[in-house]
Amino acid sequence: MPHLLSYWEKQSFLQGFDVAVVGGGLVGLTAAIFTKRQQPQARVLVLERDVLPNGASTKNAGFACFGSVSELMEQEKRGGTAALLSVVRYRWEGLRLLRELLGDAAISYEPLGGFELFRDEEAALAAACRAQLDYYNQLLAPIIGEPEIFRVADQRRAEFGFAGVHSILENVAEGALDTGRMMHALLRLAWQEGVVVLHGVPVEALESGPASVKLRTPLAELEAGRVLLATNAFSRQFFPDLDVTPGRGQVLVTAPVPGLHLPGTFHYDRGYYYFRPLPGQRLLLGGGRHLDFAAEATTEPGLTPLVQQHLEELLREVILPGRDVVIEHRWSGVMGFGQELEPFIGELAPGIYGALRCNGMGVAMGARSGLRAAELLS
Numbered sequence: 001m002p003h004l005l006s007y008w009e010k011q012s013f014l015q016g017f018d019v020a021v022v023g024g025g026l027v028g029l030t031a032a033i034f035t036k037r038q039q040p041q042a043r044v045l046v047l048e049r050d051v052l053p054n055g056a057s058t059k060n061a062g063f064a065c066f067g068s069v070s071e072l073m074e075q076e077k078r079g080g081t082a083a084l085l086s087v088v089r090y091r092w093e094g095l096r097l098l099r100e101l102l103g104d105a106a107i108s109y110e111p112l113g114g115f116e117l118f119r120d121e122e123a124a125l126a127a128a129c130r131a132q133l134d135y136y137n138q139l140l141a142p143i144i145g146e147p148e149i150f151r152v153a154d155q156r157r158a159e160f161g162f163a164g165v166h167s168i169l170e171n172v173a174e175g176a177l178d179t180g181r182m183m184h185a186l187l188r189l190a191w192q193e194g195v196v197v198l199h200g201v202p203v204e205a206l207e208s209g210p211a212s213v214k215l216r217t218p219l220a221e222l223e224a225g226r227v228l229l230a231t232n233a234f235s236r237q238f239f240p241d242l243d244v245t246p247g248r249g250q251v252l253v254t255a256p257v258p259g260l261h262l263p264g265t266f267h268y269d270r271g272y273y274y275f276r277p278l279p280g281q282r283l284l285l286g287g288g289r290h291l292d293f294a295a296e297a298t299t300e301p302g303l304t305p306l307v308q309q310h311l312e313e314l315l316r317e318v319i320l321p322g323r324d325v326v327i328e329h330r331w332s333g334v335m336g337f338g339q340e341l342e343p344f345i346g347e348l349a350p351g352i353y354g355a356l357r358c359n360g361m362g363v364a365m366g367a368r369s370g371l372r373a374a375e376l377l378s
């Protein structure tokens with residue numbers, strides 16, 4: 001149905017914007033809020049294509065993490081020590097910013113501590129990680145502010161009740177938050193600070209002009225002084241050569257498991273699997289993208305028998321052995337990955353900027369990306 005837009009709608013919701021942010025996820029909303037704080041007179045608009053953000057920000061696991069030992073080892077091998085330090089600082093500062101912005105109570109942040117598991121067949125990887133504990137403790141202590149971030153926690157095997165787990169490492173500085181409450185609080189704050197957030201408005205095309213950028217949408221053609229793309233995995237629709245590849249993540253949540261006792265966030269298989277308790281004695285378990293990278297390199301939502309079957313096997317054979325577990329929820333979300341460890345924040349075309357590619361750790365990095373994008377826009 002065509003829109004017969006009123007004078008009021010145009011005046012208050014669709015005109016006169018200095019900055020338009022495309023994408024209403026964690027990065028887009030924090031960028032809009034920080035832009036408004038840095039330029040109080042600026043009119044800032046966020047356009048989200050779906051009724052709820054439809055990427056990663058409302059679909060994730062809510063780990064407030066900065067890397068397990070095996071992930072750090074892998075990332076250091078890939079990017080070198082300086083790049084690793086820089087990305088860990090980015091994650092840690094991002095978490096601090098997010099917590100300061102919204103408050104721990106509003107996002108149900110809990111400093112639970114994190115654990116990395118190694119099964120019997122991963123004894124060699126476990127030994128390699130254990131050999132690096134002192135090294136990573138010393139390397140990261142100045143960033144995290146803890147002298148002993150990682151430590152051996154094998155003594156907790158019996159308490160957790162896993163089957164076939166050979167070794168456990170603990171990360172005392174990791175936490176968890178409630179993803180839904182985080183996004184709710186961000187949206188509330190955005191409106192409170194004077195940002196206009198419109199849902200259900202996909203941006204179909206962008207056109208840079210000498211003084212402004214035009215945004216084509218089904219609602220109307222809009223215009224803004226500058227545009228920030230915070231479209232993460234979906235950014236190639238505008239710039240096909242961008243180094244951002246989609247990576248779908250599949251998640252399940254169990255029905256209540258009486259007596260569930262897994263206090264913490266848990267990582268397994270170099271971070272490719274992750275699980276944590278949720279209120280009501282439920283367990284969230286996700287991951288398995290590495291089982292078929294090619295199939296999961298998609299922006300399409302979906303569940304596959306391969307990944308779901310592996311998640312259920314892990315659940316029933318290792319995490320909750322011998323328990324009769326019912327699965328209540330299943331979903332997928334899409335992350336954005338690239339060659340470099342750090343996100344992309346920069347100019348893409350005259351008047352068009354990008355803040356994207358949190359490499360699957362945007363709960364941690366997102367607010368930092370939002371702040372950097374706001375600095376760029378000002």
Ligand SMILES: Cc1cc2nc3c(=O)[nH]c(=O)nc-3n(C[C@H](O)[C@H](O)[C@H](O)COP(=O)(O)OP(=O)(O)OC[C@H]3O[C@@H](n4cnc5c(N)ncnc54)[C@H](O)[C@@H]3O)c2cc1C
Pocket residue numbers: 022023024025026027028047048049050052053054055056057058059060061062063064065201202203204230231232233234248249250251286332333334335336355356357358359360361362363364365366
């Ligand atoms: C299953 C899963 C588990 C995860 N777990 C964790 C975790 O535990 N800890 C952690 O740190 N990170 C985690 N992440 C990663 C984290 O959620 C992301 O890195 C972060 O949410 C990225 O935020 P974003 O704003 O850049 O992108 P997104 O949240 O993807 O936002 C991009 C938005 O752009 C919108 N959009 C796209 N095209 C258009 C258009 N044309 N017009 C308008 N809007 C458009 C999309 O609908 C989307 O809402 C996980 C991700 C997934 C999928």
